[in-house]
Every structure is written in C-alpha cells, then in structure tokens.
Amino acid sequence: MQKDFTKVFDIISETKGDILDVGFGWGISADHFYSNGVKSLTIIEKRKDVYEKALKWAEGKQNVHLHFGDWIDIIPSLNKKFDGIYMDTISPKNENFSRNKTKEEYEKVWEFYHTSISKEEWEQYQSFEDYAKLISKENCILCIFEYTKFRKDLNTESLQVYWGNDLSIPRKHDIGFTYYVGGEFRKNKFYESKQLLTENLCNKLIKDNKNNLKFVEAEKEIDGILHQRKFNYTKLKYNSELEEILNKSIFSNYKKVDLKNLWCGFIEYNEGEGYDRHVETIKGLPLDDSEQYNTLYDLTLNDDYEGGEVEVFDEWYKNDRDTFSLVKPKVGECLIYKPYQHVTYRKVTKNKKYQILIGVTNKDLNKKLI
Numbered sequence: 001m002q003k004d005f006t007k008v009f010d011i012i013s014e015t016k017g018d019i020l021d022v023g024f025g026w027g028i029s030a031d032h033f034y035s036n037g038v039k040s041l042t043i044i045e046k047r048k049d050v051y052e053k054a055l056k057w058a059e060g061k062q063n064v065h066l067h068f069g070d071w072i073d074i075i076p077s078l079n080k081k082f083d084g085i086y087m088d089t090i091s092p093k094n095e096n097f098s099r100n101k102t103k104e105e106y107e108k109v110w111e112f113y114h115t116s117i118s119k120e121e122w123e124q125y126q127s128f129e130d131y132a133k134l135i136s137k138e139n140c141i142l143c144i145f146e147y148t149k150f151r152k153d154l155n156t157e158s159l160q161v162y163w164g165n166d167l168s169i170p171r172k173h174d175i176g177f178t179y180y181v182g183g184e185f186r187k188n189k190f191y192e193s194k195q196l197l198t199e200n201l202c203n204k205l206i207k208d209n210k211n212n213l214k215f216v217e218a219e220k221e222i223d224g225i226l227h228q229r230k231f232n233y234t235k236l237k238y239n240s241e242l243e244e245i246l247n248k249s250i251f252s253n254y255k256k257v258d259l260k261n262l263w264c265g266f267i268e269y270n271e272g273e274g275y276d277r278h279v280e281t282i283k284g285l286p287l288d289d290s291e292q293y294n295t296l297y298d299l300t301l302n303d304d305y306e307g308g309e310v311e312v313f314d315e316w317y318k319n320d321r322d323t324f325s326l327v328k329p330k331v332g333e334c335l336i337y338k339p340y341q342h343v344t345y346r347k348v349t350k351n352k353k354y355q356i357l358i359g360v361t362n363k364d365l366n367k368k369l370i
C-alpha cells in the first residue's frame with residue numbers, strides 16, 4: 001500500500017476536532033479518522049445494510065455518532081459544527097464494499113466511475129458545499145471526493161483508490177479540499193499555523209518575562225474607525241531553546257538566525273485589553289526593502305483565558321472589514337501572517353493572555369546556498 005494513501009485523511013484529522021464522514025462505504029476513512037484520535041466522529045450513511053455495518057463497526061467506540069439517511073436531509077437537522085468534513089458518496093448502487101475484489105469486480109467498479117451519474121444526483125452532489133456551510137466551524141477543512149470535477153481553486157492531494165495488483169486500473173485520484181473562512185470555503189486560510197512550542201517551554205517563557213512588563217496604551221482614528229491598543233509589553237528575554245526551535249522550523253530553509261537580532265516582543269493582555277486591527281509594515285518602506293517586515297510569527301503561550309481570539313483579515317488593501325479568519329490558538333501554536341494584513345486581538349474577558357510576537361524582516365531571511 002502506498003504511503004500517500006491516508007494523507008488526505010491525516011490532514012483532516014490533524015484538527016483533532018469534530019469530524020463528519022459522509023458515506024461509510026468500506027469504513028476506510030472512518031477507520032483512519034477514529035484511529036488518528038479525533039475528538040468525535042459523526043457518520044451519515046444512506047444505505048440500510050451499510051448503516052448496519054457501520055453500527056457494528058462503531059460498537060464499543062467512544063464519541064462516534066451515526067445517522068441513517070441522506071445527507072441532504074440529515075445535515076440541516078444536525079445540532080453540531082465540525083472542524084473537518086469528508087464527503088464521498090459516489091459508488092455503484094449494488095456495491096458490496098468488499099476490500100478483496102477480483103480483477104473483474106474492480107473493472108466493474110472502475111467502469112462505473114467512468115459512466116456519469118444522473119443529472120439530479122450530480123446537482124445534489126455539487127450542492128454539498130452550500131450545505132456544509134451550515135455545519136462548519138471557522139477554518140473547517142472540507143474535502144470532497146469529486147471536488148476537482150466542479151471547482152478549480154482547490155488544494156489537492158492524491159488518494160490511492162485501488163488495492164489490487166492490476167496496474168492497468170488507475171491507482172490515484174486527485175482529491176480537493178478547502179477551508180471555511182469568513183463565510184466561504186476558500187483555497188487558503190488567511191494565515192498559516194504550526195504547533196511549535198511545548199507547554200513547558202511556554203510556561204518558562206511566561207515566567208522569565210512577565211515581571212519585566214511595561215504598560216502600553218495608544219489610540220488613533222483611521223478612516224473614521226478608532227484603532228486601540230492596550231497591553232503590557234517587554235522585549236523578549238533571550239531563550240536558546242526557542243531560538244533552536246525557530247531555526248529548525250521557520251528558518252529551516254534559511255541561514256540560522258540569532259534570536260537577539262530579531263524583533264521579539266513578549267505581550268500580556270489583561271481583562272479588557274486587546275489590539276485592534278493592527279498592520280505591522282513599516283510605513284514608507286517598500287515591501288521588498290531589506291528593513292521591511294516580511295512575516296509575523298504570533299506564538300500563543302497559554303489558553304487559560306477567555307476572549308482574546310485572533311481575527312486575521314485578508315490583505316489590507318482589499319479594505320474588507322467584514323471578512324476575516326477567527327482563531328483561538330492552542331498553547332504553543334504559532335500563527336503566521338503577513339505584516340500587511342489587518343489583525344485584531346479581541347479583548348480578553350477573563351484572566352491573562354500571553355503572546356510572543358516575532359517580526360522577521362526581509363534581511364533576516366537569508367536563503368541557504370547549495
């Protein structure tokens with residue numbers, strides 16, 4: 001079996017969240033989601049015999065929820081939102097979902113995929129994206145088996161679809177996925193994210209810096225909108241472990257950086273404090289100037305606070321004040337965005353939020369030469 005076989009299932013499971021699997025079939029996707037340890041797995045299956053098979057499969061498994069029926073009826077009645085949705089409902093009506101097929105049986109299945117399904121079925125299939133909007137959390141990943149047949153701007157991964165030995169039958173299928181961001185399924189989120197720091201290191205960074213803070217407060221009206229910032233700030237105390245982690249992850253394709261030469265702030269927000277729609281580009285400097293910021297790395301050090309979510313907007317020149325990605329990062333998670341995007345740190349409503357912000361300029365990024 002090829003290695004990339006499960007890649008797309010792994011991408012969905014990486015959310016470690018609530019997953020919806022539409023169409024049980026062989027139970028292959030369900031098996032993967034479940035064994036990858038997602039928070040919950042919900043399955044919708046229309047065929048009675050397959051649903052019963054799914055019931056048997058789910059016996060003794062925690063946090064698995066099964067729904068019998070057509071997704072078009074079930075989805076509007078679901079009282080739940082998801083972090084990941086996998087949709088794969090096309091198969092021959094009489095498919096027996098055996099994983100051990102003869103060559104002839106595989107050929108028959110493959111023939112089916114090359115004859116078109118009815119116009120009505122295809123229309124229903126393509127409407128799935130709209131239905132998925134009803135049940136998606138912000139940043140939910142949506143993966144549809146035949147997405148590439150009706151949408152172009154997609155991320156894609158290859159899925160291995162044949163488990164036998166007949167090389168004449170195609171083995172790969174390009175499968176598309178998008179993210180639910182600001183009310184639409186989009187190819188890209190407005191930010192990237194990496195899990196970088198351990199909880200221990202986060203606690204150490206808080207301990208080492210929290211007694212050096214100074215209160216910063218400023219406000220300015222731009223285009224009739226009041227921009228406010230209130231927080232406690234200090235330059236980050238040098239930490240070699242953090243430097244090593246950054247050099248192994250963010251800077252792995254560049255020459256090593258010395259953390260002391262980067263702009264690194266340690267920030268604390270108390271109740272009622274936040275930061276409204278900031279843009280970090282250095283005004284007056286072209287984007288390709290060596291001193292200009294290239295990327296911002298926004299590290300979250302704790303999660304025992306309320307409020308304080310991060311709104312990452314699309315590029316500022318689009319001047320869209322309503323469309324943003326909303327995220328509450330996990331401990332040790334690093335959000336990555338461009339300095340010319342608007343970002344709001346919503347006010348903290350309980351406890352304190354700690355964050356490290358690292359601004360990397362163009363000159364900090366020295367490509368390694370071969």
Ligand SMILES: C[S@@+](CC[C@H](N)C(=O)[O-])C[C@H]1O[C@@H](n2cnc3c(N)ncnc32)[C@H](O)[C@@H]1O
Pocket residue numbers: 022023024025026027028029030044045046047050069070071072088089090091
């Ligand atoms: C190709 S299989 C799913 C494969 C499965 N994801 C796996 O990895 O084994 C398709 C499944 O979707 C089910 N199905 C078809 N149309 C459906 C619908 N409208 N609602 C729910 N399930 C449906 C079929 O009965 C079948 O079990």
